[in-house]
Amino acid sequence: MGAHLKGRLSPGEWVVRCLLAISALVIIFPLLWTFYTSFKTNEEFLGSIWSLPKVWNWDNYIRAFEVAKIGSYFINSIFLTLMAIAFMFLMGLPAAYILSRMEFRFRKVIFAFFMSGMFISTTYTVLPIFLMLNKVKLLNNLPVLAFVYAATTLSYNIFLMAGFFRGISKDYEDAAEIDGCGYLQKIGLVIVPLSRSGLFVVVLFAFMSYWNEYVLGFTVLRDRALMTLPIGLANLMEIQQFATDWGAMFAGLVTVMIPTMLVYIFVQKYLTAGISIGGLKG
Amino acid sequence: MTSLKPKLGTRQLFIVFGLGIPLVVYCLFVVGPTLSIFLESLFRWNGLSPNKKFVGLKNYTDLFGNPMFLSAISHTVFLLLVSTAVTMGIAIFFAVTLVQSRLPERGIFRVMFFFPNVLSVVVIGIIFRYVYAPNTGILNSALEAFGIEGPIWLGDARTVLWAISGAMVWQAMGYYMLIYMAGLDDIPPSLYEAADLDGASKFRQFIHITIPMLWDIIRVTLVFYIISSLNLSFTFVRIMTDAGPNKASEVLLTFMYDQAFENGNFGYAMAAAFVIFVLSFGLALLSDKLTERKDF
Structure with missing residues (x-):
């Protein structure tokens, strides 16, 4: 609706924007992390918790379903x-x-x-x-x-x-x-x-x-x-x-x-x- | 008039069946169990044997003489107070900033903040175990980047309840934010325009317009939040810590549950259940009384 930007955002609005973005990250990151971690091998997980999987493989899912x-x-x-x-x-x-x-x-x-x-x-x-x-x-x-x-x-x-x-x-x-x-x-x-x-x-x-x-x-x-x-x-x-x-x-x-x-x-x-x-x- | 008779019959029949069946089911699975909690709490019984002994209020006197139970009460109240205050504070703040802001991406923030609320609490609990894990956890390795050595969040009696509150806030915040946003939409913009003309600051507008106009919604959400987070505390605690370390995060519901299913002490557990029932009503009534609208 009235979301049109009239000119540039004020400094206050940038602060608010940063605050919101940080909070959104706090909400979304654990979920995103869970998602990409589900494609990592156990060794990769223990080696580095932040890194993305080297190979996106489905082994974990196969084990989750079979075992x-x-x-x-x-x-x-x-x-x-x-x-x-x-x-x-x-x-x-x-x-x-x-x-x-x-x-x-x-x-x-x-x-x-x-x-x-x-x-x-x-x-x-x-x-x-x-x-x-x-x-x-x-x-x-x-x-x-x-x-x-x-x-x-x-x-x-x-x-x-x-x-x-x-x-x-x-x-x-x-x-x-x-x-x-x-x-x-x-x-x-x-x-x-x-x-x-x-x-x-x-x-x-x-x-x-x-x-x-x-x-x-x-x-x-x-x-x-x-x-x-x-x-x-x-x-x-x-x-x-x-x-x-x-x-x-x-x-x-x-x-x-x-x-x-x-x-x-x-x-x-x-x-x-x-x-x-x-x-x-x- | 006689021609109306059979029609009246189907009407009555429809009411009797259409309402009667749900009513019976409701009595059987909601009202009956609630009443039986109190009745059963007057007995000593392991839930299975025919051996059931009437002990009067002894289960209650035992409960309030049990330091484990008393600390479960204080842990529960702590969780409710902290998570209520933080959730409500953040939810109101973000609701106001999102409604009043001109940010083009505010719709995305709305969608993101609400999302945890649709997830299973079991899933959230497990994810937060990994967030708080001492060595492999996200939180501590993020803190490490700033040179801070994080505590063993869920393994330390001093931090465990704060950590659980954190997960509870994460889960509930977006839901309450949406409710407040809906409430804010109903405030006539003319009030703010008038305040702007009078030169009132944004902060004063928040205190003198926004909060009073939202007050009724805040009161209702407070009561609901207390009841629902009391209930959610069971799953959060069960999954994240199983009441540990050393019962430092035992809440009333986990205490009750273990008395029944671990110790086979059903009468005692029912007494605890009744206390929880009374407490949830008590807290809800209390918060309702405390926030009663005086004259703004």
């Missing part, structure tokens, strides 16, 4: 994330619709009851959730974990979706009703298409939080074959034998970052806009 099973963690992460998003919408969409667009007794109370969940965190409810799943022998089960992800993020997502739905004019719905649409059709054919940019933000936030989740997954998934990327990576770091294989570790780090990085590059406009629409995530 450290990063590939199977990757597939688990995708499966878990998609399923959790599906569960979340199955439950959250109708609830958000009902709470934002229908009038009935106790509506406000129920909404407030749901919203109070935004202040409760799985970092401590993980204990009772673990005990509960252990009792019914449902630990080490990805669909169940996906369901728990959906359930524990329901409050926040209903809050966001109800906010988006509230802004839709009643006329569209009335028209659909005259055409004989039922509730589910109204949600699918009117509400969802009309709030798609908002729902896109919901999907993004949900993707990020499920893809990166650690505490619950780490507690519930004890079977290595079921681990997701963050859990597998943390595990990789802990196992001593891999701690000395820097290369595979860095290759693993990059593998976890790539999908979020790609998503970020393509959608950062929506994401940053979402921050101002959706406000805060818990």
